[in-house]
Amino acid sequence: MSDNDLRTLMRDAVGDAPAREFSTPVIASAARARTRRRRALYGVAGIGAAASVAAAVAIGGSLLSSPAPAPVAQPSAPASAPSDPGAIALPSSLPVGETVAVVDGALPSGTSVGELPMDAAWTPDGTIELPLATPSGTASLSLSASASGCSADSSALDAATLDAVASAICSAAAQYPNQPGTVVDGGSIDPAA
Amino acid sequence: MVEDRDGAFTEWAQRTAQQLRGTAYLLCGDWHTADDVVQDALVRVYERWHRIRPEAATSYARRVVATSAVDRSRKPWRREVPSDVLPDRPSGPHDDGPDYDVVSALAELPSRQRAVLVLRFFDDLSVDDTARVLGITPGTVKSSTSRGLDRLRELMRTPVLAGLDEEKP
Numbered sequence: 465m466s467d468n469d470l471r472t473l474m475r476d477a478v479g480d481a482p483a484r485e486f487s488t489p490v491i492a493s494a495a496r497a498r499t500r501r502r503r504a505l506y507g508v509a510g511i512g513a514a515a516s517v518a519a520a521v522a523i524g525g526s527l528l529s530s531p532a533p534a535p536v537a538q539p540s541a542p543a544s545a546p547s548d549p550g551a552i553a554l555p556s557s558l559p560v561g562e563t564v565a566v567v568d569g570a571l572p573s574g575t576s577v578g579e580l581p582m583d584a585a586w587t588p589d590g591t592i593e594l595p596l597a598t599p600s601g602t603a604s605l606s607l608s609a610s611a612s613g614c615s616a617d618s619s620a621l622d623a624a625t626l627d628a629v630a631s632a633i634c635s636a637a638a639q640y641p642n643q644p645g646t647v648v649d650g651g652s653i654d655p656a657a
Numbered sequence: 658m659v660e661d662r663d664g665a666f667t668e669w670a671q672r673t674a675q676q677l678r679g680t681a682y683l684l685c686g687d688w689h690t691a692d693d694v695v696q697d698a699l700v701r702v703y704e705r706w707h708r709i710r711p712e713a714a715t716s717y718a719r720r721v722v723a724t725s726a727v728d729r730s731r732k733p734w735r736r737e738v739p740s741d742v743l744p745d746r747p748s749g750p751h752d753d754g755p756d757y758d759v760v761s762a763l764a765e766l767p768s769r770q771r772a773v774l775v776l777r778f779f780d781d782l783s784v785d786d787t788a789r790v791l792g793i794t795p796g797t798v799k800s801s802t803s804r805g806l807d808r809l810r811e812l813m814r815t816p817v818l819a820g821l822d823e824e825k826p
Contacts, residue, residue, distance in 0.1 A: 470809070473759040474779040478679035484692055486674050486699055488667045494700045570705075572717070573697070574724030575792070599727060599769075600793050622789060624713045631708055 502569055557642040558609070560584055560592070563633065567594060567605065570632040572625060574599045586645030596620055605629070609637050609644045666706050670699055673715055676780070677722055683775045684726035686764045694725045720790045723776060727768040727791075762812040770805035773798055 563586070564577045571577075578595035586592045590610045596603040596618060603620030607629070614634040616626040637644050677698060681691035698721035702714050709717060763771050769791070776787045777798070784802075788795045 470759070470774070470778045470806075471781075474679075474683055474775070477758065477760050478682050478779075481675075481678060481682065482688055484678065484688075486670055486696060488663050488670065488703075491666075491670070491696070491699050491703050492663065494696065495703045498700060498704070572720050572724055573701075574728050598792050599724060600791075600797075620792060624709055624717055628705055628708060 502565065505565060557640045557646045558586070558633070558637045558644040560586065562636060563592065563607070563644070564594065566632045566636045567607070567629055570625070570628040571596075571621075575620070577605075578602055588645050590643050590645045592644070607633055609633055611643060662706055665711070666703055669702075669711050669714060673718060674699065677718055680719065680775055680780055681722050681726060683760065683763055683779055684723065684768075684771060685729065686760055690729065694722050694729070697725060698722045716786075716790065719776070719780065720792075723772045723790055724792075727772055757812045759809075759813070762809050765812055766805050766808055769793070769797075770801045770808070773801040774805045774809070777802060 560580070564580065568577050575596060575598045578597040580595065584592065584594070586609075591606065591608045594605045594607065596605050598620045600620075603618055605616060605618040605621070608615045608617075614630040614637065616629040616633070618626065621629070633644075674695060677695045678688075678691055681694040681698075682688055685691045685694060698718040701721050702709070702718050705717070706714070757765070763774065766774070772791055773787055776782045776790055777784070782790065784795045784798045788798045791798070793801075
């Protein structure tokens with residue numbers, strides 16, 4: 465048994481593997497299904513967040529208006545928003561919830577975004593810090609998104625993963641009219657972010 | 658465009674999938690779970706195929722396989738549960754041979770030690786590459802290798818593994 469070392473033992477153990485083919489159409493189909501599930505999740509999360517904002521605005525408005533039925537100053541809508549007063553306010557830039565989902569989707573298995581602090585938000589200059597939970601402990605992930613591109617930085621992730629995260633954030637941010645953390649309405653940060 | 662991408666992906670997957678299956682099997686201990694883990698890794702690589710280089714794809718897929726296997730072993734519903742009835746074993750302890758085969762012995766190790774040994778001795782990764790794949794330090798790789806080999810020797814009761822941990826990184 466001269467070749468009876470760990471390498472040989474391991475190779476022998478997998479040597480009688482039952483045959484299995486991984487077909488590209490099946491893989492592609494599974495990838496599309498995963499993408500659909502993720503988009504559905506974003507959609508549900510986005511609608512939930514928008515509904516919460518609309519409800520909060522409605523309750524706030526009714527409380528302010530009940531003592532005296534005077535006209536109440538309403539925050540002006542972003543230029544791209546519809547003027548229908550009953551419409552749900554859609555986020556005009558990448559919300560934090562979707563940011564987390566996008567980052568999670570680009571992270572390797574075993575690593576995920578950790579518990580967010582209460583004040584987690586995109587800053588007006590387009591940066592955000594997210595906590596990471598990795599197999600070896602916690603870490604931090606810095607994201608930056610601007611018109612010139614996106615970047616991600618973390619000591620816990622390798623360059624390929626950081627590229628994937630940055631690219632995913634750029635793709636997600638491009639779905640919105642404004643860059644993440646864009647200041648609208650003369651000084652207030654986009655409430656959807 | 659999609660055909661180009663699928664063609665290149667298929668070529669890469671054909672080269673890589675069998676080695677990934679072996680890694681996953683040694684980490685998970687059964688072929689069904691191993692195939693699930695590998696399929697998941699291939700799906701993730703496919704999603705990112707246009708953004709990563711083929712050589713990085715292999716490293717990424719290996720990382721997905723290793724961390725998925727570690728993850729699965731940490732899920733509460735996948736942990737071992739106490740039982741009054743011991744399962745049948747093909748053979749009991751003998752003085753003239755190993756108590757365990759290598760897969761059963763690996764299954765007895767903590768998940769990180771198992772992953773380190775499989776990546777180092779089945780995938781032939783260096784200490785640094787193993788550390789990168791698992792997101793741990795090279796020092797942890799070395800100590801996990803040493804402890805894992807000690808435990809494997811104990812489980813397999815065979816001297817053939819002696820000296821493996823003295824290898825250079």
